[in-house]
Amino acid sequence: MQRAIVFGATGGIGQAICTDLASAGWSLYVHCSQNWQKACTIAQKLSRKYPQQDFIPVKLNFLAKNDELKEFVNGLLPVNAAVFAQGITDYNFVSSQSLTRVDEILQVNLTVPVKLIGLLEPALIKNDYSRIVFLGSVYGGSGSAMEAVYSTSKAGLARFAQAYAREVASANLTVNVVAPGAVNTAMNSMLAPEAMEEVKGEIPAGRLAEGKDISYWVKTLLDAQSSYLTGQTIYVSGGWLI
Template structure:
């Protein structure tokens, strides 16, 4: 059996990725921060014998060790999906919030990857998929720090892929646009409708559409795709 670790598995996109990988027969380590009920529901659906839940706050320095210390198998697939948005002016952000966002989106993913890479390198195989954002590609007013950290993740993907490709490891990023997840709850119906008018396909994306792309990228069908940031946004930004 192959094993996958999914950070942020309790959220909309994370749940769909977990569901897709369970169908592929992976043993799953499902990370969450607060929404334990969501993870328990997944484990009931998939079976407790092939899934493990891990609680950790990746916006704090202790979060990475909390995950690493609970993983009992070599990780074949690492899905870096944890994230949180902040909508507002950069000048309105507290310094502590800046530190938390950088830890959550950049430092923790990098250190988690560092922890699980040696086994992948030894086995000469491994798949890493990073969930970024459209704003990491093009930037967004009132989401300056979020855009910055997601942009950093995109560069992380490109650089790491060059470093580990000789070891048979694929590293790719997925940059979703507007997806129907809890992150969209900050917008009301009129704002969502206006947003959909700006998207050429006229709708928000679905979490399962992101999961389908991730599943493809970690499959052997995508064995020669490496170091890429793939946009999935309904032609909103091309």
């Protein structure tokens, strides 16, 4: 059985990823940080639709201590793929950002994903093939004012994926980043409607992405045939900022 863990499965993009992977035959760990009820509802709906597959809700706050990360990974059934669709941001000048918030953004977006990969690797490399996909951002390639720390975290993921892909390529474990532009999810809800219109006006495709525009590429990277693409960052941005 093919089983993936989708971190951030309760998010706008994470939900679309779960829908697409379930329809492609994957069993899933449906991860949340706070929204336990939402994770359970997603898992129940998918279980009803795909009764031959397993859908298991799991909870882990990425602000957890190292021992909790180890305990979490030790409690998992074997997985063939890990998708990192969790993430946080903060629209603020660096000088106005609390030091705690700087730590949190880097920990949730970058540091803990790197630690979890280290912990998951022994299980992943046992399979015939395995996949890791990180959700990056166009801001990882072209830094954004007011989101400098977030941009840093996403740039870090791209370089980590490139370097780590070279460590594990011979074990048939591919590691890639899908980097969206602006997506119609809760993450952008703090932006005023006028600001969103302004962003939309800058996107050559003329619209924001929907979750399924992004999940399509995640599903494709998890496919058994996507075995020779690794270490890459794929920008899925409607032509924006690339």
